[in-house]
Amino acid sequence: MVKGLYTAWTGMVNQQNRMDVLTNNLANSATVGFKKEGATSQAFDDVLAYKIKDSSDPDLARKIGKMSLGVKIGENYTDYSQGAFKVTDNTFDLALSGEGFFACEYTNKSGETSVKYTRDGSFTLNVKGELVTKDGDFVLDENGDHIVLDPNKTTSFDQSGAIMQNGEVVGYIQIADFEDYNYLEHYGESYYLPVEGAQMKEAEAKMFSGYLEQSNVTVINEMVELISVSRNYETNQKMIQTIDGTLEIAANQLGKI
Numbered sequence: 001m002v003k004g005l006y007t008a009w010t011g012m013v014n015q016q017n018r019m020d021v022l023t024n025n026l027a028n029s030a031t032v033g034f035k036k037e038g039a040t041s042q043a044f045d046d047v048l049a050y051k052i053k054d055s056s057d058p059d060l061a062r063k064i065g066k067m068s069l070g071v072k073i074g075e076n077y078t079d080y081s082q083g084a085f086k087v088t089d090n091t092f093d094l095a096l097s098g099e100g101f102f103a104c105e106y107t108n109k110s111g112e113t114s115v116k117y118t119r120d121g122s123f124t125l126n127v128k129g130e131l132v133t134k135d136g137d138f139v140l141d142e143n144g145d146h147i148v149l150d151p152n153k154t155t156s157f158d159q160s161g162a163i164m165q166n167g168e169v170v171g172y173i174q175i176a177d178f179e180d181y182n183y184l185e186h187y188g189e190s191y192y193l194p195v196e197g198a199q200m201k202e203a204e205a206k207m208f209s210g211y212l213e214q215s216n217v218t219v220i221n222e223m224v225e226l227i228s229v230s231r232n233y234e235t236n237q238k239m240i241q242t243i244d245g246t247l248e249i250a251a252n253q254l255g256k257i
Helices: 003-027 043-051 219-252
Strands: 037-042 073-077 084-089 094-097 100-109 113-120 121-124 130-134 153-156 162-165 168-172 176-180 184-187 191-194 198-200 206-209 212-215
Touching: 003 037, 003 073, 003 219, 043 130, 094 100, 153 206, 176 198
Parallel strands: 094 212
Antiparallel strands: 037 073, 084 212, 094 206, 100 113, 100 176, 113 191, 121 130, 153 162, 162 168, 184 191
């Protein structure tokens, strides 16, 4: 078995994973509150020391013994940096400056509810006067309850998350934050789900009405990365073709001598 074939194969698989991440970023470049993702890889020498006796990985990119000196797909990560603000002049469009998330009650297709967190503040009032997302999920207040407003009264918001109607405070939008964003899992386009080990903390973000936070994806950078990925994929592909040609010569010509 020629190890070069499998080394090049691991390279192609890694570039395919990078391309999947980049195309998802590009597809969501106009999604409000979207945070771009990135892909990492692990070279053989990066993981040799702590994987030297591990035989549990069924992948072809194995280490000592059953090994390939190729690249192994690492973990994906999320870039939580601030996106640019877009002026909408819509009172119910809210944006957070700094670290923090809006808390929303998400309902799945089975009717089960759970709390999800988002940076997408494109909210509105439904027919019952409840503050909801564009998908109809309820925005939660500081106590985890639905926010119900009188649509006939003038509504405004301040930077602390206070909701005011006719100049009187009627509630506070919940702005949540977490100690370590590594314990957040991307859910859908702009929701985040805390996993086991996530610890909440007091948010320092300020809320602004009449603005929406745009995606932090820079289209030009993603396109440049996409071209790089395509070239790297082609390089590994040519390596496989070259080795395949060598094997063909060995099998069809040298064997006749």
